[in-house]
Amino acid sequence: MGGPLPLGDPAPADGRFPAGLLVDPAVPFSAYLHVPFCRVRCGYCDFNTYTATELRGARQDQYADTLIREIELARDVLDQVGGVRPMDTVFFGGGTPTLLPAGDLARMLQAATDAFGIRDGAEVTVEANPDTVTPQVVQTLLEAGVTRMSIGMQSAVPHVLAALDRTHDPENVTTAVRFAREAGLDVSVDLIYGAPGESLADWERSLDAALALEPDHISAYALIIEDGTKLARQIRRGEVPAPDDDLQADMYELADRRLADAGFDWYEVSNWARAGGHESRHNLAYWRGSDWWGFGPGAHSHVAGLRWWNVKHPAAYAQRLSLGESPAAGRERPDEQARTLERVLLRSRLADGLDIEDIAETHRERVAELISDGLVDAASALRDRRVRLTLRGRLLADAVVRALTE
Template sequence: MAGPLPLGDPAPADGRLPADLAVDPATPFSAYLHVPFCRVRCGYCDFNTYTATELRGARQEDYASTLTAEVGLAREVLTAAGGVRPLHTVFFGGGTPTLLPAGDLARMLAETVAAFGIVDGAEVTVEANPDTVTAEVADDLARAGVTRFSIGMQSAVPHVLAALDRTHRPENVRTAVGAARGAGLDVSVDLIYGAPGESLADWEASLDAALALEPDHISAYALIIEDGTKLARQIRRGEVPGPDDDLQADMYELADERLAAAGYGWYEVSNWARGEEHRSRHNLAYWRGSDWWGFGPGAHSHVAGLRWWNVKHPAAYAQRLAAGESPAAGRERPDEQARVLEQVLLRSRLSEGIALDDLPVDNRDVVAGLIADGLVDGASALRERRLRLTLQGRLLADAVVRALTD
């Protein structure tokens, strides 16, 4: 299970937004639908997920009904605030959404669309474990309106999957991709690099296997050790080695080289796509600061600068909604300084970069030094007045952000 929820102000039981909140009808609106169920807990994962033995007081078979109750609440809240807008993107994340029957996911999507509407050509993504995807599942979800699968490949090397506690069979990734393609869906595959015992050759084998699938989109994330996870405890006890920063940097450079050669362009530090049309529009909505409602236990939402988060456990979430109450546990309204810092953190990671005029005034003088250090593209800064990371800058993105915000 994930760590503690953030501190914040109490959220009202009816979920109402502050009376002075000004919702901009031109701001794109998205929905995130959290499905918090997994068959097993991966050793590196700190997401808000639950295995069957951790679900006391909640049942998977009731989950679709519970979540759609929050959808109805959201419709009421946003109607009162004048903020109902059609959805631009919908994302089923987890956990493992495809542990639920396709019919449950279809129902959740249908009721969400009925509540808000949806724009033509909207992106609707479902995250999937390779072992849970069949041709029938893919066909059913495509008919329901899903347009995209994000498949958790992570690695093609058995001992790396074992180090991550991933239980899927590597060959099932190809089966899952084939099922999605057969249903006419876009396909993204997710990879993780830097697992204990993973060599550069192992990582190259995983890249080769991913590219052989010819997906539309590839995400490649450096393994991060989160406090409270099984992997963090193993590293602390000396049972397995922690990530090697230099090796992870080599792995990132190899990924960028191989993906670029295969026609994938980077558009966010950890994401590559075959053309702009295959970029994850849902994730871009987060990075660009659009509005979204996060449905489900532990889900976070953002509307017009207000942020809130739901109670974490599925049982507590269901109890609140059964009582006609909002599941929100707390909320906050960041001040202007906090919003600027977040904008720098998120937008500087995008290939489109961030306008120099959007940087904190007191920090703009550090840009020249970042250019001199080879972390920021000088031509973009001079000609377009935009800060764009170089390859070296992407490797040191956190350091760049610190320089721009400290």
């Protein structure tokens, strides 16, 4: 069910923005629609998700109508400050969005389109568990306006999937990709590396399987042990080993080499795409600091420098909206120091890099040290005045951020 929400300031029941908040209509606007339901909880997962036994009063069959109420509230709030703009990207995340009937996802997308509008050529992504993807589901989503499907593969090796508590049938990854491809959708597959007991050969097998699917996009994330998860407890009790940093570095280098050889370019530390505009434009909106409204329990939002987050449990979320109240639990307006930290943290991870002017003046001289350490590309810094990570820098991205902010 995820970690605790930030503290922040109380959010008003009507959801209205603070007086004087100025929304720039030229800033792109995105929508994130959170579907917090899962059949089982994966041992590594720290997302705000709930199995059927954890819903305690919330109902999946009423969820679409509940979320649509938040969309209507958002339209009213944004309209008051001149902030209604067509959506550039939409992302259904979870949880497992495809646990809901595809028709419910279509209704939610239509409600958002009716409220805000949607730009021609907008990217609309649905995350999917491969076991839930059928030709009928894909066709319904396609007709609703979905353009992209992100399929949770994680691994092609059974014992690695078991270590992650993933229950999907690996064979269904192939069929899910085929169904999405045949419908004309862009396809992304997600991988995780560094699971307990996973060898470099296991990881290479998963990479080979992912590349054989010929997707447009691949995300590969190092396993991170989050406090409060089942996997964290297993490691603490000594039942399974903790991830090996050196092995994970070897896995990353192998992935980068194999993906590059297959025609994929890295555009963010953990993301690779084929040429021709197959990057996740929605995730780029986050990394570049655009505006977005996150709908659903526990979802976070950002508009014009204001950040807020919703109550976490689906029952509490539904109750607030049934009373005509905002589901926001708290909000904040980060100061300049916090915004600088965030810019460095997010934009330094991108292949196009971070403008040196976005670094606090007191820390800009540290770029030279990072170049000497082989973490930042010298030509980019000197010629373009941008911090672009080398391969070694990507492996030590957190150290780069610390050097530029602390």
